Amino acid sequence: MSDDSQRPIVVKRIKKGGHGHHGGxxxxxxxxxxxxxxxxxxxxxxxxxxxxxxxxxxxxxxxxxxxxxxxxxxxxxxxxxxxxxxxxxxxxxxxQVKNGDVVAAKDKKRLSELKQKFEALMANKIKENSKLAQFKNQLKLDMVAEGLRIQIVDEQNRPMFKSGSSDLESFSRDMLREIAEFLNEVPNAVSLSGHTDSSRFAGGDEGYSNWELSADRANASRRELIAGGLSDKKILRVNGFGDVVPLDTANIYNPVNRRISIVVLNHDAEDNIRQQAGKSQEEASAVAEKTGK
Incomplete structure (x- = not known):
């Protein structure tokens, strides 16, 4: 019998497949x-x-x-x-939205207060002056995108100007001079525009037409405002619109379409007008500072 204690011991090691651990x-x-x-x-x-x-x-x-x-x-x-x-x-x-909002808010408040003050002023003037009382319906105030708009409109048998001309009637002169004093109370610039109805001149549009008439009436109103005390530096624009922007679109011959529109401009509207004319408000201010005006 062989001796079992002399047999060699065989150890089997099984290798596992797969990749080793790489860490995290x-x-x-x-x-x-x-x-x-x-x-x-x-x-x-x-x-x-x-x-x-x-x-x-x-x-x-x-x-x-x-x-x-x-x-x-x-x-x-x-x-x-x-x-x-x-x-x-x-x-x-x-x-900068913040600064723009502040300026717009100040403009809106100033013009709203101006509208209220003007309405109160004209109410007192009408009480004191019986002549103005009959023309109260011809004066219209409203707020528009450009600012506070003051309109003086014609009524049947009560026109602002002599027929077909830029000569102001006496009541129109009085009213414009009252408005001039009022406009000087605010620093805002002013825009003037003239409008006519659609009645045509005998010579047609090739000669003297509603375009020339509306522009002449706007300039006549400008001169009367200055005569009433308005600083000429405050007038920024004078326009003639002819009959293209009627108040009464249903009746283009309505006398109410013959009117003078005065707009007390807000800051944005003034800046837009200056830019359209080729000069921004900042540039205009810089020139004024250099010239001392």
Missing amino acids: AWKIAYADFVTAMMAFFLLMWLLGSVSKGTMKGITSYFANPLKVSMSGGDGAGDATSLIKGGGNDLTKQTG
């Missing part, structure tokens, strides 16, 4: 990447939603951040930005 470092790198992308898209969204003035303020801040830490104070884009300093104050720059 890749998860951290992926999380950092996702966080960075989220921050990038959030930054893009924020930059796309700010105003131009605020954007310039942010740009100026990062271009010269030491200015804030050294001197502090207000700076570019200060109207809405949390970042102070870094350039010129842009709170009055075009595109």
Whole structure:
């Protein structure tokens, strides 16, 4: 019998397939990447939603951040930005909604108060002057997009001007002079326009027409306002519209279509008119400062 204790011991090792363990470092790198992308898209969204003035303020801040830490104070884009300093104050720059809203609100309040005051003034004048009382229906006030509009309209057998001419009737002169004193109480510029009905001249539109007549009547009203004390610097525009903008569209021959329209302009309307004429309000102000006017 053989000795079992002398037999060799064989150990079988089974190798398992598959990949070895690499750790979790890749998860951290992926999380950092996702966080960075989220921050990038959030930054893009924020930059796309700010105003131009605020954007310039942010740009100026990062271009010269030491200015804030050294001197502090207000700076570019200060109207809405949390970042102070870094350039010129842009709170009055075009595109700043905050400043535009404030100016518009002041204009609206001033013109509304002007309308109420004028209505009260004319009511008192009508009580004191029996001649003006018969013309009260010919004076119309309303608020339009450009500002406060004051219209003096014709009535049947009671025209503002002599027929077919720019010669003012006496009551029209009195009324325009009353309005002139009233307009000087506000700093706003004034626009004048003349309108006619659709009655034609014998010579037709090739000769003297409603276009010339409406412009001549507007200028005659301008001269009377100045004679009544209105500063000629306040008149920004004088227009003749002929018969193209009737008050009574159903009856283009209605005397009410013959009228003078005076608009006390708000800030936006004045700026638009200056830009249409080729000069912005800022440019006009700069010229006035240089010339001392």
